Amino acid sequence: MKESEKFLCEGMEILCKNDEEVNRLISSRSDDILSRLVLYLKEIELFNPAYSLIGTENSRELIIKHILDSLSPAGIISRLLKEKSCREIQKSLNLQNAEYSGIQIADAGSGAGLPGIPLAIAMPSVRFTLIERMSRRAGFLLNTTAALSLSNIAVEENELEKTKGHFDLITFRAFKPFELKILKTLYKLCAPAGIVAAYKGKREKIEPEITALAEMTANIKQKMEYDCEMIPYTVPFLEEERHLLVIKF
Numbered sequence: 001m002k003e004s005e006k007f008l009c010e011g012m013e014i015l016c017k018n019d020e021e022v023n024r025l026i027s028s029r030s031d032d033i034l035s036r037l038v039l040y041l042k043e044i045e046l047f048n049p050a051y052s053l054i055g056t057e058n059s060r061e062l063i064i065k066h067i068l069d070s071l072s073p074a075g076i077i078s079r080l081l082k083e084k085s086c087r088e089i090q091k092s093l094n095l096q097n098a099e100y101s102g103i104q105i106a107d108a109g110s111g112a113g114l115p116g117i118p119l120a121i122a123m124p125s126v127r128f129t130l131i132e133r134m135s136r137r138a139g140f141l142l143n144t145t146a147a148l149s150l151s152n153i154a155v156e157e158n159e160l161e162k163t164k165g166h167f168d169l170i171t172f173r174a175f176k177p178f179e180l181k182i183l184k185t186l187y188k189l190c191a192p193a194g195i196v197a198a199y200k201g202k203r204e205k206i207e208p209e210i211t212a213l214a215e216m217t218a219n220i221k222q223k224m225e226y227d228c229e230m231i232p233y234t235v236p237f238l239e240e241e242r243h244l245l246v247i248k249f
Contacts, residue, residue, distance in 0.1 A: 004041065004060070005034070007059075007060060007063055008034065008037060008038065008041070008063050008067065009034055011063060011067075011237060012030065012034065012068075012071070015072060015236060018236075019074075020075070021074075021079055022074050022075040022078075022122075025075070025078060025122050025123060026122060033121055033122060036150075037067060037118065037121060040067075040148060041059070041063070043140075043144045043148075044062065044112055045057075045062070047140050051136050051137060053111060053112035053137065053140065054066055064236070064237045064238050065235075065238065066112070066114050067114075067118055068236050068238070069115075069173075069238065069242065070115030070117075070119060070173075070199075071115075071119070072234065072242070073197070073199070073231070073233045073244045074122050074123070076231055076233060076244055077123075077169065077171070077197055077244075078123065080169065080195055080197065080246065081103050081126070081168065084103070084169075084193065084195065103168045103169070104165070104168050104191070105126055105128050105129070105167060105168065105169045105170070106131055106163075106189060107129070107130045107131065107170075107171055107172065108160050108170055109131065109160065109173075109174030110130035110141060110155075110174075111137055112137070112140070113130055113140075113141050113145075115171055116128050116153070116171070117130070117141075117144065117145070117148070117150070117153070120150055120153050121150065123152075125152070126152060128152055128154070129153075129155075129156050129165065129167070130153060130155045130156065131156045131160055132155070133157070133158060133159045133160070135157060138155055141155045161185050165189060166189065166191040166194075167190060168191050168194060168195065169194065169196070169197060170195070170196050171196075171197045172196075173198075173199040175198070177209050178198060178209045178245070180212075180217065180220075183196075183213060183217070184224075187224050187226075187249060190249055193248070195248050195249070196246070196247040197246055198244070198247070200242070201243070202241045202243075203243060206230055206245055210228050210245075226247050226248060226249045227247070227248045228245065228246070228247055229248075230244075230245055231243060
């Protein structure tokens with residue numbers, strides 16, 4: 001086992017210890033998940049010089065700040081999906097005996113497939129759509145999902161504003177700051193009672209974004225009722241504050 005593979009394996013073990021839900025998702029399939037993530041790392045490292053997928057060429061930094069960061073809130077996202085799925089089951093007798101009951105997740109501005117691909121590897125029963133407007137990056141996503149044999153992923157080469165569909169949950173790491181225009185677009189893409197899960201950093205930087213959004217949405221004709229919650233999460237080997245900004249419409 002190579003050094004980078006051992007390092008990633010150690011990070012996954014820490015994730016499983018930190019969160020029971022992550023442990024449930026990963027532990028029974030740890031070898032398969034690890035092998036796919038290692039192959040995914042190789043694909044990023046191979047194409048990054050030409051496609052500028054991420055801002056680092058250091059393997060450890062890539063593992064910590066991109067792969068493990070993408071996976072760290074998987075338990076939070078899984079619990080959000082279960083809550084939503086249970087509500088839908090209560091509404092319809094047709095949805096039975098399925099953990100996620102046809103849940104659809106979109107990864108907006110997917111770029112290198114982060115966090116969409118690591119989450120899809122960990123959650124094979126959930127359907128993911130990776131939305132990416134740049135053709136070369138969309139091509140990378142298509143090639144990579146094929147190489148990893150990920151049948152639960154579709155790639156949408158399109159601008160977010162022109163994308164069609166209704167998703168139960170939309171995740172992203174791309175938008176800084178989180179502006180009203182983006183919120184309106186995500187609102188249109190969300191299914192009823194849809195959820196947005198935004199990967200963010202320090203609480204003190206997120207709070208002004210939330211306040212600004214509340215002020216702007218209060219003054220628009222299209223009323224959008226939503227609740228915001230900042231949920232902290234820990235990334236193995238990363239000494240930085242990380243939060244998942246959860247918006248429930």
